[in-house]
Amino acid sequence: PERHVRVPVTTRDETGILATAFNELTERRARLEAQRKAMVSDIAHELRSPLTNIRGWLEVTRDGVVDPDPALLASLHEEALVLQRVIDDLQDLADADAGTLRLHREPVRADELLDQVAAAHRVAADAAGVTLRTTARGTPWLDADPVRMRQALGNLVSNALRYTPSGGTVTLAARRDGDDVVLEVTDTGTGIAPEDLPHVFDRFWRAEKSRSRRTGGSGLGLPIVRHLLAAHGGTAEATSEPGTGSVFTLRLPGGEPPKDT
Numbered sequence: 677p678e679r680h681v682r683v684p685v686t687t688r689d690e691t692g693i694l695a696t697a698f699n700e701l702t703e704r705r706a707r708l709e710a711q712r713k714a715m716v717s718d719i720a721h722e723l724r725s726p727l728t729n730i731r732g733w734l735e736v737t738r739d740g741v742v743d744p745d746p747a748l749l750a751s752l753h754e755e756a757l758v759l760q761r762v763i764d765d766l767q768d769l770a771d772a773d774a775g776t777l778r779l780h781r782e783p784v785r786a787d788e789l790l791d792q793v794a795a796a797h798r799v800a801a802d803a804a805g806v807t808l809r810t811t812a813r814g815t816p817w818l819d820a821d822p823v824r825m826r827q828a829l830g831n832l833v834s835n836a837l838r839y840t841p842s843g844g845t846v847t848l849a850a851r852r853d854g855d856d857v858v859l860e861v862t863d864t865g866t867g868i869a870p871e872d873l874p875h876v877f878d879r880f881w882r883a884e885k886s887r888s889r890r891t892g893g894s895g896l897g898l899p900i901v902r903h904l905l906a907a908h909g910g911t912a913e914a915t916s917e918p919g920t921g922s923v924f925t926l927r928l929p930g931g932e933p934p935k936d937t
């Protein structure tokens with residue numbers, strides 16, 4: 677392992693200033709290196725779980741323990757989709773880091789966006805016994821990439837459904853606030869502990885209980901939401917009360933209706 681050298685700072689002259697700067701750089705480098713190592717290990721872990729499942733299914737089929745029937749193929753397909761999602765998410769984050777995430781902006785109605793996202797999650801909501809509803813004040817227009825905004829909202833709704841017990845409600849709301857448009861995903865779920873809240877947008881971060889429960893996420897959903905909003909010149913924030921629920925708020929500059937209507 678690499679050694680991170682610190683030089684003693686003994687004087688307050690130029691040499692002392694240089695020595696201090698050197699030490700700061702060294703510490704920064706050590707920090708980045710530790711982060712990079714942790715990230716590679718997290719990525720390996722995220723790819724390993726679905727791959728282990730696929731391998732397991734293939735091996736029991738090869739050994740004649742189970743028949744290669746449609747149910748088995750469905751399981752394999754499901755795991756392949758998980759792998760695909762982790763890889764797509766990693767690519768999105770890499771693009772965001774490199775500044776090569778391309779947006780295809782157009783005038784988008786926020787209320788229609790919410791309805792599309794709700795429709796896409798209707799089956800999952802019904803299966804979870806959760807009421808999924810949308811509400812909009814007026815017709816707030818955005819100058820946004822509709823695919824990317826659906827992705828961001830979709831991540832929030834998936835989470836909300838995952839952490840909301842049967843009988844609960846997930847609400848998607850849109851409103852204009854001055855020059856901004858505010859989109860909110862509110863759930864009546866488990867909520868997030870105050871000490872966890874500052875970390876939910878960190879890469880690969882999961883609350884301890886969702887980690888052990890293995891609820892299916894990659895821990896990349898919220899970092900991607902935040903990146904997508906930043907690319908739109910907006911922000912993503914969360915507030916929560918454990919036992920009551922959470923609110924995820926997206927704020928981005930409002931747009932104009934298309935000129936030809």
Ligand code: ADP
Binds near residue numbers: 884895896922
């Ligand atoms: P994951 O793929 O694990 O969902 P995310 O980045 O989307 O990763 O979320 C990170 C963590 O934040 C989750 O594992 C969970 O602990 C917490 N979290 C996110 N959304 C909610 C929510 N609506 N209610 C409670 N906890 C949440």
